[in-house]
Amino acid sequence: MTKPTADILDRLKKIVGPAGYIDNPADMEPYCVSWRDGWRGDTPLVLRPASTAEVAEIVKLCAAAGVPIVPQGGNTGLTGGGQPHAGGLEVVVSTARMNRIRAVDTLNDTMTVEAGVVLTTIQDKAAEMDRLFPLSLGAEGSCQIGGNLSTNAGGTQVLRYGNARNLVLGLEVVLPDGRVWNGLRGLRKDNTGFDMKQLFIGGEGCIGIITAAVLRLFPKPRESQTAFVAVPDPNAAVKLLGLMRSRLGEQVTSFELLQRNCLDFVFDALDGHEDPLAEIHSWYVLTEVTGQGAPGSLKEPLEEALAEAIEQELVPDAVIAASGDQSKKLWAIREELAEAQKLTGVGIKHDVSVPLSRIAEFIERADTALEKAYPGIRPCGFGHVGDGNIHYNPIAPKDWDGAAFAAEREKVNRIVHDIVAEMDGSISAEHGLGRLRREEAELYKSEVEMDMMRAVKKALDPNNIMNPGKMLRL
Amino acid sequence: MTKPTADILDRLKKIVGPAGYIDNPADMEPYCVSWRDGWRGDTPLVLRPASTAEVAEIVKLCAAAGVPIVPQGGNTGLTGGGQPHAGGLEVVVSTARMNRIRAVDTLNDTMTVEAGVVLTTIQDKAAEMDRLFPLSLGAEGSCQIGGNLSTNAGGTQVLRYGNARNLVLGLEVVLPDGRVWNGLRGLRKDNTGFDMKQLFIGGEGCIGIITAAVLRLFPKPRESQTAFVAVPDPNAAVKLLGLMRSRLGEQVTSFELLQRNCLDFVFDALDGHEDPLAEIHSWYVLTEVTGQGAPGSLKEPLEEALAEAIEQELVPDAVIAASGDQSKKLWAIREELAEAQKLTGVGIKHDVSVPLSRIAEFIERADTALEKAYPGIRPCGFGHVGDGNIHYNPIAPKDWDGAAFAAEREKVNRIVHDIVAEMDGSISAEHGLGRLRREEAELYKSEVEMDMMRAVKKALDPNNIMNPGKMLRL
Numbered sequence: 028m029t030k031p032t033a034d035i036l037d038r039l040k041k042i043v044g045p046a047g048y049i050d051n052p053a054d055m056e057p058y059c060v061s062w063r064d065g066w067r068g069d070t071p072l073v074l075r076p077a078s079t080a081e082v083a084e085i086v087k088l089c090a091a092a093g094v095p096i097v098p099q100g101g102n103t104g105l106t107g108g109g110q111p112h113a114g115g116l117e118v119v120v121s122t123a124r125m126n127r128i129r130a131v132d133t134l135n136d137t138m139t140v141e142a143g144v145v146l147t148t149i150q151d152k153a154a155e156m157d158r159l160f161p162l163s164l165g166a167e168g169s170c171q172i173g174g175n176l177s178t179n180a181g182g183t184q185v186l187r188y189g190n191a192r193n194l195v196l197g198l199e200v201v202l203p204d205g206r207v208w209n210g211l212r213g214l215r216k217d218n219t220g221f222d223m224k225q226l227f228i229g230g231e232g233c234i235g236i237i238t239a240a241v242l243r244l245f246p247k248p249r250e251s252q253t254a255f256v257a258v259p260d261p262n263a264a265v266k267l268l269g270l271m272r273s274r275l276g277e278q279v280t281s282f283e284l285l286q287r288n289c290l291d292f293v294f295d296a297l298d299g300h301e302d303p304l305a306e307i308h309s310w311y312v313l314t315e316v317t318g319q320g321a322p323g324s325l326k327e328p329l330e331e332a333l334a335e336a337i338e339q340e341l342v343p344d345a346v347i348a349a350s351g352d353q354s355k356k357l358w359a360i361r362e363e364l365a366e367a368q369k370l371t372g373v374g375i376k377h378d379v380s381v382p383l384s385r386i387a388e389f390i391e392r393a394d395t396a397l398e399k400a401y402p403g404i405r406p407c408g409f410g411h412v413g414d415g416n417i418h419y420n421p422i423a424p425k426d427w428d429g430a431a432f433a434a435e436r437e438k439v440n441r442i443v444h445d446i447v448a449e450m451d452g453s454i455s456a457e458h459g460l461g462r463l464r465r466e467e468a469e470l471y472k473s474e475v476e477m478d479m480m481r482a483v484k485k486a487l488d489p490n491n492i493m494n495p496g497k498m499l500r501l
Numbered sequence: 502m503t504k505p506t507a508d509i510l511d512r513l514k515k516i517v518g519p520a521g522y523i524d525n526p527a528d529m530e531p532y533c534v535s536w537r538d539g540w541r542g543d544t545p546l547v548l549r550p551a552s553t554a555e556v557a558e559i560v561k562l563c564a565a566a567g568v569p570i571v572p573q574g575g576n577t578g579l580t581g582g583g584q585p586h587a588g589g590l591e592v593v594v595s596t597a598r599m600n601r602i603r604a605v606d607t608l609n610d611t612m613t614v615e616a617g618v619v620l621t622t623i624q625d626k627a628a629e630m631d632r633l634f635p636l637s638l639g640a641e642g643s644c645q646i647g648g649n650l651s652t653n654a655g656g657t658q659v660l661r662y663g664n665a666r667n668l669v670l671g672l673e674v675v676l677p678d679g680r681v682w683n684g685l686r687g688l689r690k691d692n693t694g695f696d697m698k699q700l701f702i703g704g705e706g707c708i709g710i711i712t713a714a715v716l717r718l719f720p721k722p723r724e725s726q727t728a729f730v731a732v733p734d735p736n737a738a739v740k741l742l743g744l745m746r747s748r749l750g751e752q753v754t755s756f757e758l759l760q761r762n763c764l765d766f767v768f769d770a771l772d773g774h775e776d777p778l779a780e781i782h783s784w785y786v787l788t789e790v791t792g793q794g795a796p797g798s799l800k801e802p803l804e805e806a807l808a809e810a811i812e813q814e815l816v817p818d819a820v821i822a823a824s825g826d827q828s829k830k831l832w833a834i835r836e837e838l839a840e841a842q843k844l845t846g847v848g849i850k851h852d853v854s855v856p857l858s859r860i861a862e863f864i865e866r867a868d869t870a871l872e873k874a875y876p877g878i879r880p881c882g883f884g885h886v887g888d889g890n891i892h893y894n895p896i897a898p899k900d901w902d903g904a905a906f907a908a909e910r911e912k913v914n915r916i917v918h919d920i921v922a923e924m925d926g927s928i929s930a931e932h933g934l935g936r937l938r939r940e941e942a943e944l945y946k947s948e949v950e951m952d953m954m955r956a957v958k959k960a961l962d963p964n965n966i967m968n969p970g971k972m973l974r975l
Contacts, residue, residue, distance in 0.1 A: 225699030486960035
């Protein structure tokens with residue numbers, strides 16, 4: 028690979044016109060660095076096409092000239108998948124200007140959007156039409172739907188509505204040869220061959236650039252109840268989930284586990300919080316049930332389920348939010364945890380999943396192994412336990428220097444991920460591989476699976492121009 | 502391609518032992534013909550391996566010898582995808598003996614099953630564990646889960662629970678080179694590269710043989726209500742669905758549309774039925790709502806939703822089943838429709854889907870075009886309208902000879918499917934392509950999409966030994 032020539036760069040600029048590119052280093056900087064974890068690289072040119080046709084022309088030219096492309100949405104990813112490598116060989120193609128909502132169909136419960144539409148814009152538009160688009164995550168104010176789909180984003184409502192994969196019916200994609208695949212079908216059933224869209228969803232931009240999507244909409248819930256529940260251990264949390272689902276079905280929308288440490292980190296580092304329960308417990312669940320019934324209609328069923336859980340000794344104490352404000356305060360504990368961790372000390376992050384039946388075992392084994400290797404390490408486990416997804420982010424022992432602990436990252440990753448792998452879990456439940464977990468995936472995935480993935484990549488991007496070196500090494 | 506030699510056949514037999522193969526023509530017959538529509542072919546050998554290891558050995562040997570394989574489950578498919586071609590070049594590999602339930606995990610709500618387990622066995626096992634496995638379709642007493650997954654089966658509960666694709670978390674597959682991919686993960690979140698299982702689901706056995714799967718289980722509903730509802734037209738049906746979902750959410754489990762004709766076919770051809778409503782209407786919806794609440798708890802919400810629909814003039818009349826028996830009688834109308842069609846006359850079948858917002862337009866346009874081409878043709882439209890899926894099976898005009906009408910199949914298909922294609926619909930919503938729709942798929946799918954599908958097939962099955970000529974021509 029060589030740097031794109033001045034001639035190629037000129038021709039790329041002509042495709043998008045003056046409003047469609049950035050080529051001065053200062054303005055390109057935000058496209059070259061990640062907001063967290065220090066991923067950075069260089070590019071000679073950031074392209075901001077305004078249409079699928081422009082994307083197609085760009086890719087055609089890059090394919091002919093052998094110029095690799097880094098597709099980029101809101102640049103909110105956590106694994107270094109969206110920034111160029113060092114060296115300035117790649118051009119960045121940002122979808123930011125492709126931000127039109129093309130259509131809303133309330134009978135079909137679908138919305139057709141371009142890749143650059145920001146997630147909250149979609150949520151808001153859905154709400155305006157008396158619908159719900161349930162994808163919801165921390166970065167929702169700046170992430171773009173194209174990136175959400177390319178990384179198969181998760182978030183806090185996966186339990187009820189599934190991952191991003193489950194929220195999309197059709198895609199439009201510019202392929203690595205510059206051809207446009209119009210797969211914008213708004214169908215819930217279509218068995219006419221391989222379901223090709225599934226490869227682009229979670230494909231991390233490695234075989235094409237998603238330019239538009241048909242998204243599923245859902246009835247807007249009219250009622251919701253939030254509960255903050257103490258549990259003796261993660262196993263009780265999983266049993267509580269089963270009990271709640273048997274009583275409330277899909278209405279159990281969120282089910283987040285929190286280790287006591289997490290609460291203390293929030294209470295110690297940030298103002299405006301108070302302990303929701305009178306006593307101190309080892310573990311908590313923050314759960315939300317939502318439904319279509321009248322406001323208040325889920326309170327009694329939720330109370331009954333919790334009463335049953337108390338009777339079964341799964342739950343020592345619980346509180347149901349008495350108001351929307353109180354619900355917000357409970358959720359704030361969960362939402363401000365990321366900030367609180369940062370203020371507490373250097374943490375080493377893991378985004379893992381295991382079968383729900385092994386969550387307790389995973390946490391216990393990982394805590395024990397880490398305490399042995401790093402006495403005084405501060406466990407910090409929380410996450411979307413209803414999906415088997417734990418954000419397991421132990422924080423440096425108090426007497427450790429932060430940088431010294433950060434230098435242990437690979438060793439800590441190995442301890443945690445070896446346990447995950449023994450439990451047939453995933454080392455990246457919702458964040459993807461990018462550059463952060465690419466080599467680790469090779470460690471833990473079978474050769475057969477790696478071979479299949481490489482075969483697909485080579486079949487669809489034979490010249491490796493789409494986001495090369497991300498997710499997968501050839 | 503040449504016929505497998507006697508030596509190869511002997512070696513294949515040795516892999517499975519005497520209990521594992523059939524080689525006399527009479528006993529092989531059921532593996533070579535379809536139960537409907539007359540698909541048939543020949544094979545020199547039907548293999549019935551008892552384990553994944555045996556399947557792997559078979560495939561390895563076939564790959565080395567260039568012997569193509571037809572994977573087969575319960576042989577209940579409707580598109581000629583599961584039988585060998587004429588000529589005896591292919592061996593059949595039946596999964597029938599791989600029928601163990603390997604594990605049930607009620608905390609993770611998963612069941613790990615081998616490919617040959619019959620669907621009702623899985624449903625029953627789930628029920629025994631106080632869980633629901635929601636896949637449900639006409640052939641459930643003999644179809645096997647491997648085939649259900651390979652065809653991404655649909656059925657009557659897709660509205661709530663999704664297609665087969667949505668019911669599987671992990672797969673074990675023997676690849677075309679005989680290697681075993683152990684992707685039997687019981688995870689709800691796993692973003693570590695391309696989601697390879699998605700290619701095998703609905704892949705019609707063209708890139709590997711599914712040998713086992715991790716299936717999702719759901720809470721068993723404790724309450725259900727069935728309603729038979731008249732609607733003036735299909736558009737009102739779609740609006741009624743929206744209304745019901747806004748009131749009852751995911752609890753709306755089934756939502757089946759029936760043209761008046763369909764009722765008459767059943768009432769005229771079969772005994773034991775009566776019209777559920779006093780007056781005659783043009784269209785009907787058979788809907789079922791299920792939930793986790795106490796028995797009877799959904800009656801009032803359903804009544805309220807229907808009352809609102811009556812007020813909005815979406816519904817002229819409706820009845821809610823007063824008992825389980827009455828519910829069964831209502832469902833029998835829908836379930837015996839296939840038999841009634843056969844007794845009424847020769848029909849030409851279509852399994853199409855369109856966006857819900859275009860169902861009414863589709864039916865109107867197709868009815869009109871067919872009446873013009875075949876005056877007196879008897880429309881017969883019904884199906885899973887909640888999924889946009891219509892089984893559109895017009896029956897020969899009364900004065901036509903059945904065989905003469907059957908000979909019009911391609912012309913009728915073209916009229917119907919051209920309209921479907923103009924509406925961005927699917928010409929095979931839930932039955933797959935097999936041999937029946939393979940050429941038609943080429944007509945309606947874009948060259949770009951066909952190229953991608955071929956690229957995937959070639960990447961994963963370069964020697965084209967897995968179910969060659971099904972779904973896709975190379």
